[in-house]
Amino acid sequence: MSSLQMTSGVAVSQAFNPRRLALNPERLRSRGIRLQGRKEAILSCVNVDVKPSPDIAAKKMEGNGSKEIMEAEAKLIVGTYARAPLVLASGKGCKLYDVEGREYLDLTSGIAVNALGHCDSDWLKAVIEQANLLTHVSNVYYSVPQVELAKRLVASSFADRVFFSNSGTEANEAAIKFARKFQRHSNPDAKEPATEFVSFSHSFHGRTMGALALTSKEQYRTPFEPVMPGVSFVEFGDIEASKKLIQRGKTAAVFVEPVQGEGGIYSARKEFLQFLRDACDEAGALLVFDEVQCGLGRTGQLWAHEPYGIFPDIMTLAKPLAGGLPIGAVLLTERVASAINYGDHGSTFAGGPLVCSAAISVLDKISKPGFLSSVSEKGQYFKNLLTQKLGKNPHVKEIRGLGLIIGIELDVSASPVVDACRNSGLLVLTAGKGNVVRLVPPLVITQEELSQAAEILANALLALDGSDS
Numbered sequence: 001m002s003s004l005q006m007t008s009g010v011a012v013s014q015a016f017n018p019r020r021l022a023l024n025p026e027r028l029r030s031r032g033i034r035l036q037g038r039k040e041a042i043l044s045c046v047n048v049d050v051k052p053s054p055d056i057a058a059k060k061m062e063g064n065g066s067k068e069i070m071e072a073e074a075k076l077i078v079g080t081y082a083r084a085p086l087v088l089a090s091g092k093g094c095k096l097y098d099v100e101g102r103e104y105l106d107l108t109s110g111i112a113v114n115a116l117g118h119c120d121s122d123w124l125k126a127v128i129e130q131a132n133l134l135t136h137v138s139n140v141y142y143s144v145p146q147v148e149l150a151k152r153l154v155a156s157s158f159a160d161r162v163f164f165s166n167s168g169t170e171a172n173e174a175a176i177k178f179a180r181k182f183q184r185h186s187n188p189d190a191k192e193p194a195t196e197f198v199s200f201s202h203s204f205h206g207r208t209m210g211a212l213a214l215t216s217k218e219q220y221r222t223p224f225e226p227v228m229p230g231v232s233f234v235e236f237g238d239i240e241a242s243k244k245l246i247q248r249g250k251t252a253a254v255f256v257e258p259v260q261g262e263g264g265i266y267s268a269r270k271e272f273l274q275f276l277r278d279a280c281d282e283a284g285a286l287l288v289f290d291e292v293q294c295g296l297g298r299t300g301q302l303w304a305h306e307p308y309g310i311f312p313d314i315m316t317l318a319k320p321l322a323g324g325l326p327i328g329a330v331l332l333t334e335r336v337a338s339a340i341n342y343g344d345h346g347s348t349f350a351g352g353p354l355v356c357s358a359a360i361s362v363l364d365k366i367s368k369p370g371f372l373s374s375v376s377e378k379g380q381y382f383k384n385l386l387t388q389k390l391g392k393n394p395h396v397k398e399i400r401g402l403g404l405i406i407g408i409e410l411d412v413s414a415s416p417v418v419d420a421c422r423n424s425g426l427l428v429l430t431a432g433k434g435n436v437v438r439l440v441p442p443l444v445i446t447q448e449e450l451s452q453a454a455e456i457l458a459n460a461l462l463a464l465d466g467s468d469s
Contacts, residue, residue: 066099084422091118094445096427107441107453108427112261112293112405115320115366117442123323123361130357138348145356152363156302158311159331163340164351168292168318169206171328172255174345175314176210176228178336179253179286185339186284187249194252194285196230198245202263202432203236205255205290214255216263236266239275246279253286253314254279258304261293261440264432265400265407273310286313286336292328293405296320297366297443300376300403320366320443322359327351366443375443379403382439382450389458396461404445408437408457412464420460426453 066087073083089099094117096104109115116123130145137143150162163178165171176197183193197214199205205214212221213228221227234241236256246254254276260266280287289312294304296317301307303315313336318328328350365371383406386399390408397409410417414430414437421428431438437457441450 064099069099084418086422086427093117093119094442094449103425104422105426105449105453105456107439107445108429109320109440109442110324111319111429112298112440113319114324115297115443116323116362117444118324120323120361120365120444122365123358126357126361127325127354130354133353135354136349136352139346139351143351143353143356145353145360146351149351149356149359149363152360152367153317153329153331156363156367157315157331158333159315160334161332161337163330163332163345164356165318165328165330165347166326166350167206167328168290168316169208169211169328170347170350171292171316171318171330172205172211172214172290173208174330175253175255175288175316176214177345178314178330178332178340179288181344182286182336182339183252183284190249192249194248194250196232196250196252198232198234198242198251198254200234200236200256202260202266203233203255203257203290204260204262205292236260236263237269237272239272242276242279246276246283246285248283248285251280251283251285253288255288255290257290257292257294258308259294259299259402259405261405261438262431264409264436265405265438267400267402268308270308270310273305273308277310277312280313288312288314288316290316292316292318293440294402296363297372297375298403298405298440300372300379302367302372304402321362322355323362325355325358327355327359371443375403378445378447378450379406381447382406382454385451385454386457389454390461393458393461395464401439404439404441404443406439407431408439410435410437410464416463417457417460420463421456424456424460426456426460428457 066085069087070085087099088096090097091106094106096106096118098104106118134143146164153162154160163174165174179197180195183195187193199214199216201216203214203216205211207220209224210228212224213231215221216233232245234245245251256268256273256276257263258268258273277287289305291304295315296302298304298320305311313333315331316328317331321327321329379402382404383399383401386406386408390396391399395410395412397411399406399408401407409432413434415434417437418428418430429438429440430436441453
């Protein structure tokens with residue numbers, strides 16, 4: 001067989017050639033891709049044999065340091081991310097390693113995604129076994145892992161039904177549609193059923209146009225206006241101001257995070273959530289809890305709303321559910337689900353066998369009472385330790401959070417602290433207006449690792465005064 005050899009180190013055998021694609025050699029060469037042999041490439045849709053090139057290991061070692069990779073990224077990737085100057089290559093547990101082999105303690109979890117850390121053995125086993133069976137079939141057909149995951153989510157929550165998506169923002173988009181459809185279904189004689197939404201200060205619900213409209217940060221919305229109309233923002237926790245906005249015939253749903261992550265790690269008060277529940281019931285509106293970041297064990301409870309004893313009509317999930325693979329979910333009551341018909345919403349990839357099998361392995365582990373209690377205990381230990389080591393620093397205004405979602409609010413930008421931590425082998429995030437250090441480690445982190453992190457954070461705070469010693 002002839003073959004197409006590219007410098008990426010992959011040889012593709014051409015066993016079947018139903019169609020041909022003319023390639024521009026000059027354009028390929030300008031992008032660092034070299035064709036060997038024929039100028040015309042034959043693409044195959046069956047019987048494609050992909051083999052590693054003999055020199056692939058050598059190529060990985062040559063010219064692929066952090067500097068080269070970052071320079072290539074700047075030329076090839078759309079500039080939507082202000083990335084930290086760090087190229088990660090591998091991870092295990094709560095540790096990450098860059099391409100030069102330097103070790104980092106990870107308190108970011110891929111933005112609260114890797115609840116079980118990196119390369120958890122049970123998660124890896126589930127992914128490999130399912131990948132060997134079936135990865136994708138679309139929602140034209142039934143698949144076992146999707147139903148099994150839905151069973152677990154329903155059994156462990158207030159919900160009766162589940163809709164799967166691929167991300168948190170997609171889950172919130174679905175919740176927006178379901179809320180509007182519910183209002184139309186529940187008020188068939190209304191000329192104009194309720195279509196508006198209430199959201200709150202410091203909120204973050206996603207980057208797509210509907211979820212973006214519910215997100216309070218103006219700098220996220222302004223470049224893309226007009227976004228979805230009909231959204232009113234209220235100060236998070238302000239009952240009196242909320243009373244004026246939640247109205248029958250006008251408000252379709254209220255979106256709220258029981259614990260705000262991106263907004264700065266703010267926990268709702270019980271009386272506030274209880275008011276929202278009562279106000280929504282009185283107005284015929286739906287109450288939507290966004291637990292994309294704070295749910296699934298992060299607070300030491302499976303669901304962040306559990307300690308309040310207040311339950312929503314809809315809950316959106318995503319980040320940690322599949323342990324690093326893309327998934328989102330909308331959990332809803334039968335009352336809401338009865339308004340949704342065939343074709344009202346859908347997704348090609350959502351709820352595929354591979355991601356659902358991964359999610360089952362995550363959910364089975366984190367939903368165990370012993371696991372959840374350990375998260376709560378470690379979270380309290382970490383907060384106490386941070387208060388002891390950082391609390392007297394004049395730049396620290398407050399240390400807050402629940403379980404292993406913790407924020408350290410500063411009176412200045414947190415960026416110098418984040419940089420100093422990274423230079424000392426600790427990865428952390430910012431939140432709020434950039435003045436909050438956000439700590440969302442893997443839920444499997446040990447007390448020893450938390451102690452190490454606290455020590456590095458204490459030293460990193462010295463960077464705020466221009467001292468690193």
